[in-house]
Amino acid sequence: MSDRRTAILEAAATVIARRGVRGLRVEELAEEAGVSKALIYYHFEDRTGLLRRTLAFVNNRAERYTAEQAAAGQPAAETPAGPLSRLEQALLLELQDLPHVRENSTAWGELRASAVFDPELRGELALASVIWVREVADQLGEARPTAPESALTASAERLTALLEGLSARWLSGILPLTDARTRMREAIGVEVAHLAGLD
Amino acid sequence: MSDRRTAILEAAATVIARRGVRGLRVEELAEEAGVSKALIYYHFEDRTGLLRRTLAFVNNRAERYTAEQAAAGQPAAETPAGPLSRLEQALLLELQDLPHVRENSTAWGELRASAVFDPELRGELALASVIWVREVADQLGEARPTAPESALTASAERLTALLEGLSARWLSGILPLTDARTRMREAIGVEVAHLAGLD
């Protein structure tokens, strides 16, 4: 993929984080990326196509940094103790006030909100959601190997949906970040205790 | 408040549920409300002002039907058994495929999403959130009178945030309604068990 194309996608994620999917103007995107409007239409079909590509791009980028996070733990000595700590770390990764994370979370929330009115965006979204739930369920399974698969999936669905709810509140300024992180940590504890109680 | 004004606000909620906040066109709203565009500008400052008023309106309406729901239980014989059933009913109220509920949930989700980029919308949102959390915390307190206040509030924050997360997934078509309702019921059970375990 060309550098320009990638630069446009990076810029699109930035602009979406600033203005929302609905507020994204092709002209502002062009300025942010340092290219002309016409070039954007050359590289992408139209505005909707651009949005679809940006969704995929943000999605990949999130997977990439989750993977890096997981890999980074291995060589170092401070590898988090067990599967539980890794799960906690993975989920709290999305609740951080770093430009990159905030950008991803905002873009993701926007695209989910847009999908309510634009069925074209749903495919990608549903796929990402299933993968995300499965990953969390797997990590829960490592922590609680005796818990039934269905219970793990249900817990994972609750935890990821909660994460999205907390993230939305944080980004819309009605819940401080530290509170969101605390609620998330507590929820993991509560869910794990619940899974333990099923035996 | 004039009938016309209210009719416009009702129509605005309907159109927002159909097209989203960004998709709301003053012309479509005028048709929906059966009035001219100019009348909308006569009654409301501008498009942004209209949106602010609609947020307040939807907010009030949601409180109203929650209250009605609570009141409706009293005279009838089929009042749900205990405080727990009432809590469950209150939370599941937002996860129903009825035009009215879907409209409120969609409009609410849209306005929350918009608040990420428009600080003007945040005040109303934050207030509604606090009230909602408090109500749920109170109902949890009735079910578990010995649980500490802080734990009740934390549980309520998790449950309401989860509800918003599940609602967003349902409305964006990536989670079937029945699943969302099941996850919500399970979460209430898990949280109540957690509160019981604190004694």
Added chain:
DNA sequence: GTCTATAAAGCGATAGAC
């Protein structure tokens, strides 16, 4: 208070040169 008509601006998309 409510309408019709219209101005003014915004914005997606394309043509054509280099």
Added chain:
DNA sequence: GTCTATCGCTTTATAGAC
């Protein structure tokens, strides 16, 4: 591949009659 210039539709907002 990339730019400048521009078209043309859409949408917000206002003027002025009733």
